Amino acid sequence: MPGEQGDLLAGDRANLRGADLAREALRAAREASARKAEERAQADRPKLRVVSGRGRRRRWSGAGPDDRDPQPFGRLVSRVSVDRGWSNRLTDATVLGRWPQLVGPDVADHCTPVSLRDGELTLQAESTAWATQLRTLQRQLLTRLAAAVGPDVVRRIRVVGPSGPSWRHGPRHVRGRGPRDTYG
Known part of the structure; x- marks a missing residue:
């Protein structure tokens, strides 16, 4: 039809x-x-x-990886830190926070990182003998830190020995005897 x-x-x-x-x-x-x-x-x-x-x-x-897929939290945090310019401060915090893993337990048991400013790491030793030992290990510590966190994060190390108790707290103070003069 x-x-x-x-x-x-x-x-x-x-x-x-x-x-x-x-x-x-x-x-x-x-x-x-x-x-x-x-x-x-x-x-x-x-x-x-x-x-x-x-x-x-x-x-x-689809089944393959894509930019729109859920991302690991660490990757997102690192991207945000780079975008906001926080990476230098986070690297400094990494040195202070991961101190035992970076230098090993032997050294970490006998010294404490106090501050890291402008590439200078300040360490406080538990005794004068360990302060001397840390000064001799300074080059090896710098090499380890450069390998772990980057070459220009820690450029020099300043080692301070133990100190006696202090009435002084914080960066500012007034000259004189302080609170001791009110006893009595």
């Missing part, structure tokens, strides 16, 4: 009656629906885009 073969000519459509006319209308409706479905499918497909600088085309995330 000509209606099943494809499009009918305009003259043939005028001659259709009854069931043949209904079949032709149904076929035309199905073709129109298929065209619209194809157009909708093309509109819903993700657009191919070039990811900045890499020249790679990307579609949906």
